[in-house]
Amino acid sequence: MQGCLYYTANEVMEMLGISRGHAYKIVKQLNEELASKGFIVIAGRVPKKYFAEHYYGMAQMK
Numbered sequence: 001m002q003g004c005l006y007y008t009a010n011e012v013m014e015m016l017g018i019s020r021g022h023a024y025k026i027v028k029q030l031n032e033e034l035a036s037k038g039f040i041v042i043a044g045r046v047p048k049k050y051f052a053e054h055y056y057g058m059a060q061m062k
Helices: 009-016 022-036 049-056
Strands: 004-010 046-048
Touching: 004 009, 004 049, 009 022, 022 046, 022 049, 046 049
Parallel strands: none
Antiparallel strands: 004 046
């Protein structure tokens, strides 16, 4: 299997330089948005592509 499709809350914490609790809040918020659109979500993880689309300049990072 190639690279994982999701960021964990710990990875979000490290990328954004925020607390673990705040990272979980962000992941939860993004997952709630996805769930309201009818997508299946995984608690504590957020799709990398969706995260990149919603965070300043992340879409250009590779």
